[in-house]
Each structure stands twice: as structure tokens, then as C-alpha cells.
Amino acid sequence: MTDVASGISLVSLRGARFLFDPGALCLEFLTTGGPGIGARYEVLHRPADLADWLGRSRLRLDSAQIDVSPAELAAGRRMRDALWRLVCARTGSRPPASTPTDFDATPADLDALNGAAASAPLAPRLAPDGTRHWVLPxxxxxxxxxxxxxxxxxxxxxxxDRIRECGAHNCYLVFVDTSRPGRRRWCSMERCGNRHKVRSLRARREV
Structure with a gap:
């Protein structure tokens, strides 16, 4: 699930649930599943699933006013999988236990992204209180x-150049580091960051 006020996702991974802020809408979309081993985390099975996710995302959409067709769901999953491969090409990494064909980007992936971007997007509107909303339905x-x-x-x-993979060896979540120092290492301090701290503390005590 996603905190609609902040775009922070509540991610379930290997049975654990934790807060994760990928820093960008497109990277948040990657938490819905992916190619190869990402299929085990797939959440977009029906058109209604995409509408529900959009309601929980940082877009803050009213899912009841989003009409998703089966073809649009399929197109969204294709674009997401292409984006996964393009992100892996950018970061120089891929999820563990994946095969090269699962996450190696091709020109077709760039075409898929650009093709999706060429379609008409959501139309923004300015509310009386100065906040941005979207024209619905x-x-x-x-x-x-x-x-x-x-x-x-x-x-x-x-x-x-700040699109990064989590520093944990067994975590493949990606994020964009928008912090001022640019030193973010973990998908979440609650999960991988805390685990690193615990391991480091144990290692020092064993010396």
C-alpha cells in the first residue's frame, strides 16, 4: 500500500512489510511486480488492481474514477517491465537469481517507454487552495x-545519476536519491539499513 500524502509505499517482501520511498512515481510503479523473478511479487492481476494502486500512489487519484481496460493493464505491465530493464541498465545491476534475458535492456524497451510517454497523460488542474489535482474521470x-x-x-x-539499487546484497529495490548529500544506501532504514547496523554491531562485538 502507499501513503497518498507522501508517496511512501508499504512494501511486502519475503513476508516482511516495511516503508519504502523510491523518490519518483516511475520507480514506485516498479514495486507492483516485474519480469522474471519479479513475477512472484506481481500485484496487477486485474484492471481493478491497477486502479486501486493508482489510488494509493503519490498521484492521489480516486480509484473509483479511473477506468482501466484489460488492454491498458497489459500495456502498463509491459511498460513497467521495460522500465525495470532500463533501470537495471542504468544502475549496472539486476535482481539476484535472475537470468540475463529477464533484465537486459534492449532497444525495444526504450521504444516501449517512449511509446507509452507519447500518449495523452493525466491532465492537471489547480484547486482553489493552490494545490494540484487531476482531471477525473x-x-x-x-x-x-x-x-x-x-x-x-x-x-x-x-x-x-542518482538512480540506485539498495545496498543490501539480497534486495533489488531501486530508488532515486534526492537527499542533499546524495549518500542514501538503503531502500529503507527500517529494513535493510537497520539490518546492516545490527550486523555491523555484532561484527564489532566479536572482534
């Missing part, structure tokens, strides 16, 4: 286009 295709455009902005923007 909207389609699943519009939401997918917005996610793809966010990926284009990330890959071509000032944080392109």
Missing part, C-alpha cells in the same frame, strides 16, 4: 502515460 492509459513521462524526466534530468 480518467483512463488507465492516461495514468500509464504519466508514469512513463515521469520516467523520461527522471532519466534525462538532474537526478539521472
Amino acid at each position: 480518467a483512463s488507465g492509459g492516461q495514468a500509464i502515460a504519466s508514469i512513463a513521462r515521469d520516467a523520461v524526466e527522471l532519466f534525462s534530468g538532474p537526478y539521472a
Whole structure:
């Protein structure tokens, strides 16, 4: 699930649940599943699943006003899997126990991302209180286009070199480090960061 006020996801991984802020909408979308071994974490099985996720994401959409067709769901999953491979190509890593064909990016992956980004995205609107909202009802295709455009902005923007994989050897979550010092190492201090601290403390005590 996602905290809609902050875009922080509550991720379930190997039976553990923890808070994870990937720092970008497109990277948040990667938590819904993926190619290869990512299929075991797939949550987008039905069109309604995508609508529900969009309601919990940092887009803050009303899922009841998002109409997702089976074709849009399939297109969204294809774009997400392509994005996974493009991110792995950027970070120079891939999930453990994966095969090269699962996460090696190809020109077709870039075409998939650009094709999705070329479609009409969600339309923003300004509320009387000065906050941004989205014109609803909207389609699943519009939401997918917005996610793809966010990926284009990330890959071509000032944080392109800060797309990173969690520093834990058995965690493949990715994030963009938007912190001022640029020293973020973990998907979450609650999970991998804390585990690293515990291991380091035990190692010092054993010396």
C-alpha cells in the first residue's frame, strides 16, 4: 500500500512489510511486480488492481474514477517491465537469481517507454487552495502515460545519476536519491539499513 500524502509505499517482501520511498512515481510503479523473478511479487492481476494502486500512489487519484481496460493493464505491465530493464541498465545491476534475458535492456524497451510517454497523460488542474489535482474521470492509459513521462524526466534530468539499487546484497529495490548529500544506501532504514547496523554491531562485538 502507499501513503497518498507522501508517496511512501508499504512494501511486502519475503513476508516482511516495511516503508519504502523510491523518490519518483516511475520507480514506485516498479514495486507492483516485474519480469522474471519479479513475477512472484506481481500485484496487477486485474484492471481493478491497477486502479486501486493508482489510488494509493503519490498521484492521489480516486480509484473509483479511473477506468482501466484489460488492454491498458497489459500495456502498463509491459511498460513497467521495460522500465525495470532500463533501470537495471542504468544502475549496472539486476535482481539476484535472475537470468540475463529477464533484465537486459534492449532497444525495444526504450521504444516501449517512449511509446507509452507519447500518449495523452493525466491532465492537471489547480484547486482553489493552490494545490494540484487531476482531471477525473480518467483512463488507465492516461495514468500509464504519466508514469512513463515521469520516467523520461527522471532519466534525462538532474537526478539521472542518482538512480540506485539498495545496498543490501539480497534486495533489488531501486530508488532515486534526492537527499542533499546524495549518500542514501538503503531502500529503507527500517529494513535493510537497520539490518546492516545490527550486523555491523555484532561484527564489532566479536572482534
